[in-house]
Amino acid sequence: MNEKAEELNRVEKKDLFASGHRACGGCGQALAARLVHDAAGENTIACVATGCLEVFSSPYPDPSWRIPFLHSLFENPAAVASGVEVAYKALKKGPVNIIAQAGDGSTADIGFQCISGMFERGHNVLYVCYDNEAYMNTGVQRSSFTPYGAWTSTTPMGNKTRKKNLPLIAADHGIPYVATATVDDFKDLQRKVKTALSIEGPKYIHILVPCPLGWGHPGDLTVKICRLAKDTGLFPIFEIIDGKVTNVQKIPVKVPVEEYLKPQGRFRFLFKKGVPTEEVAEIQKIANQNIERFNL
Amino acid sequence: MLKQIEGSQAVADVVALCRPNVISAYPITPQTHIVEDLSVIVGQGKLDAEFVNVESEFSAASVVLGASAAGARTYTATSSQGLLLMAEVIYCISGMRLPIVLTCANRAISAPLSIWNDQQDSMAVRDAGWIQLFAEDNQEAADLHIQAYKIAEQTFLPVMVCMDGFILTHAFEPVDIPEQKQVDDFLPPFKPRHIVDPRWPRGIGLYADPRFYMETRYILHRAMEKSEKTIKEVSADFAKTFGRDSGGFIKTYKLKEADVAIVSMGSVVGTIKDLIDQLEEEGKKVGLLQICSYRPFPRQEIYNILKDKMNIVVLEKCISLGRGGILASDIRWSFPRAEKKDRNISSFIAGLGGRNITSDDLRYMVERVEKEPVELEFLGLKKELISDKDL
Ligand SMILES: Cc1ncc(C[n+]2csc(CCOP(=O)(O)OP(=O)(O)O)c2C)c(N)n1
Numbered sequence: 001m002n003e004k005a006e007e008l009n010r011v012e013k014k015d016l017f018a019s020g021h022r023a024c025g026g027c028g029q030a031l032a033a034r035l036v037h038d039a040a041g042e043n044t045i046a047c048v049a050t051g052c053l054e055v056f057s058s059p060y061p062d063p064s065w066r067i068p069f070l071h072s073l074f075e076n077p078a079a080v081a082s083g084v085e086v087a088y089k090a091l092k093k094g095p096v097n098i099i100a101q102a103g104d105g106s107t108a109d110i111g112f113q114c115i116s117g118m119f120e121r122g123h124n125v126l127y128v129c130y131d132n133e134a135y136m137n138t139g140v141q142r143s144s145f146t147p148y149g150a151w152t153s154t155t156p157m158g159n160k161t162r163k164k165n166l167p168l169i170a171a172d173h174g175i176p177y178v179a180t181a182t183v184d185d186f187k188d189l190q191r192k193v194k195t196a197l198s199i200e201g202p203k204y205i206h207i208l209v210p211c212p213l214g215w216g217h218p219g220d221l222t223v224k225i226c227r228l229a230k231d232t233g234l235f236p237i238f239e240i241i242d243g244k245v246t247n248v249q250k251i252p253v254k255v256p257v258e259e260y261l262k263p264q265g266r267f268r269f270l271f272k273k274g275v276p277t278e279e280v281a282e283i284q285k286i287a288n289q290n291i292e293r294f295n296l
Numbered sequence: 297m298l299k300q301i302e303g304s305q306a307v308a309d310v311v312a313l314c315r316p317n318v319i320s321a322y323p324i325t326p327q328t329h330i331v332e333d334l335s336v337i338v339g340q341g342k343l344d345a346e347f348v349n350v351e352s353e354f355s356a357a358s359v360v361l362g363a364s365a366a367g368a369r370t371y372t373a374t375s376s377q378g379l380l381l382m383a384e385v386i387y388c389i390s391g392m393r394l395p396i397v398l399t400c401a402n403r404a405i406s407a408p409l410s411i412w413n414d415q416q417d418s419m420a421v422r423d424a425g426w427i428q429l430f431a432e433d434n435q436e437a438a439d440l441h442i443q444a445y446k447i448a449e450q451t452f453l454p455v456m457v458c459m460d461g462f463i464l465t466h467a468f469e470p471v472d473i474p475e476q477k478q479v480d481d482f483l484p485p486f487k488p489r490h491i492v493d494p495r496w497p498r499g500i501g502l503y504a505d506p507r508f509y510m511e512t513r514y515i516l517h518r519a520m521e522k523s524e525k526t527i528k529e530v531s532a533d534f535a536k537t538f539g540r541d542s543g544g545f546i547k548t549y550k551l552k553e554a555d556v557a558i559v560s561m562g563s564v565v566g567t568i569k570d571l572i573d574q575l576e577e578e579g580k581k582v583g584l585l586q587i588c589s590y591r592p593f594p595r596q597e598i599y600n601i602l603k604d605k606m607n608i609v610v611l612e613k614c615i616s617l618g619r620g621g622i623l624a625s626d627i628r629w630s631f632p633r634a635e636k637k638d639r640n641i642s643s644f645i646a647g648l649g650g651r652n653i654t655s656d657d658l659r660y661m662v663e664r665v666e667k668e669p670v671e672l673e674f675l676g677l678k679k680e681l682i683s684d685k686d687l
């Protein structure tokens with residue numbers, strides 16, 4: 001391996017997002033945040049949205065950040081990060097990594113316009129979405145990233161719509177780099193963060209982060225559930241570089257969606273006395289479509 | 297240099313002289329000409345700044361928030377719906393003590409849609425911890441921007457310069473635009489307190505639980521009160537440097553001898569002064585108290601100046617629906633309770649949604665309060681447009 005590839009593939013542990021935060025045991029988002037910032041390194045500014053990450057990491061007077069942290073509102077980290085970026089340009093400071101980051105509700109719903117604006121204007125900012133598939137901080141309400149069939153506190157009979165496909169929407173803004181990742185593969189996630197930060201312009205990384213509380217699984221299954229999300233085809237892993245889908249992670253052995261659904265309380269009611277309902281077949285269809293579409 | 301220019305151009309010219317590093321822009325009438333003019337100034341290379349065409353006022357405010365937190369001097373402008381869309385960020389900016397300067401080209405609020413002038417928009421965010429300065433004419437609007445940066449950067453409070461939409465923004469008047477050197481001498485480079493910078497990692501915008509939140513509000517309130525001193529000093533300093541009075545806390549016109557004291561703010565004071573002159577010729581003593589700094593509210597000053605006036609009338613272009621005059625409430629509150637008995641403070645709402653405020657309207661208002669106090673009246677209301685079933 002050459003030096004550059006070696007650096008890209010090295011797993012970084014710097015504890016820039018420090019321990020001592022108040023996330024639940026097994027929180028996928030806390031793990032992802034640590035991996036993202038350790039990959040980015042000290043020369044980084046985190047622009048964080050209101051949400052679980054902000055709440056469990058930034059109570060005055062004990063924040064968990066060893067890098068500059070800026071929080072303003074729920075829906076504006078992309079616009080705030082745009083402001084930081086232009087300020088650095090105007091003041092002729094930098095270079096610096098600027099990472100705007102938020103949960104799925106902030107990203108896909110209420111902050112969608114700000115993100116689209118940031119992409120379209122071409123700011124040199126990495127936007128990271130921590131997708132736990134619901135508004136967790138306010139108690140597991142449905143967002144437009146909540147998957148079909150899932151229970152949330154506002155879809156008590158199961159969610160009837162499919163996830164909004166933001167990675168593709170982001171790519172269609174013409175931004176140079178888009179990637180998906182999960183927290184079961186540290187090396188892959190950190191390589192993507194490093195790759196993104198080496199590219200000038202707006203970047204988008206979408207990370208699946210299981211939430212034991214909201215999804216109803218034991219905390220020690222967080223990593224395994226990520227693997228199942230990939231191996232069923234429900235969460236395809238790929239990069240989109242300059243508009244072209246590449247580096248699609250092939251599934252070695254395809255797993256039926258039931259195995260992903262069963263350990264999670266939010267899907268439990270999709271099985272009547274252990275027998276899968278029609279919804280499970282529908283979810284399998286979604287997985288199959290992903291497998292076909294991305295050639296997983 | 298004296299220039300015959302549009303109010304918006306005057307504001308754009310002086311904002312550029314203040315050398316903001318970051319400007320965010322979103323169109324809304326009647327503010328738009330200001331940012332258009334600034335885009336030309338930046339485009340022609342006359343100002344070295346980042347000009348960001350954002351996708352909403354919400355982002356316009358968020359961009360200057362981020363830029364200010366990174367140490368930049370910033371500027372944005374808006375009106376009406378734009379300011380309301382910013383509301384969440386407006387509160388955040390003051391809470392984070394970011395010295396941002398924003399122009400509000402005052403305009404009415406929907407519904408019904410109206411692009412015309414009143415002052416309901418800036419009133420909607422009057423409690424947000426922003427200094428609000430109201431301009432009388434375009435010279436003052438221009439001058440206030442130069443002062444605004446100095447006040448903001450000394451107090452770490454954001455400043456909103458309010459100028460009446462169309463009446464000022466679109467009016468061509470002679471305005472003295474200072475030289476760059478004069479402004480540079482008056483306004484030192486921005487020295488931020490806390491910034492996001494990897495060299496000094498720190499958190500900005502942490503959340504405060506009930507052990508801490510209230511103190512942040514108390515400190516902010518005290519900072520607003522204390523800014524009175526800075527506003528006065530900067531205005532005095534401005535007068536010394538530029539040779540003209542602009543801004544400050546309040547101003548008066550022929551008030552000393554007056555039997556009737558009119559209180560108002562914004563461009564309508566021009567019309568009021570004209571009327572006062574006319575009435576003087578007719579032997580009537582009417583005076584004016586003009587508010588420049590609406591927040592912080594010059595309560596003590598107002599009390600000191602008006603304490604001997606028994607007939608006061610407040611004229612304003614906004615209303616607290618279900619309550620009445622907003623400025624009138626502030627003025628009534630400026631007097632200790634025990635004194636109120638024999639003092640009449642009348643309240644008139646005028647000019648909503650761009651309705652002209654004529655000299656005749658004002659004359660009628662004065663004559664009316666000479667007879668009896670008026671709890672609340674809409675000046676120039678067309679009764680013929682309102683039927684019983686509307687009420
Ligand atoms: C304008 C606004 N609306 C609603 C909220 C309440 N709110 C705070 S966090 C949150 C949920 C966050 O969900 P998400 O973005 O998915 O992040 P998560 O907590 O799941 O990580 C909501 C609804 C808010 N703070 N501001």
Ligand SMILES: [Mg+2]
Nearest residue numbers: 103104134136
């Ligand atoms: Mg979420």
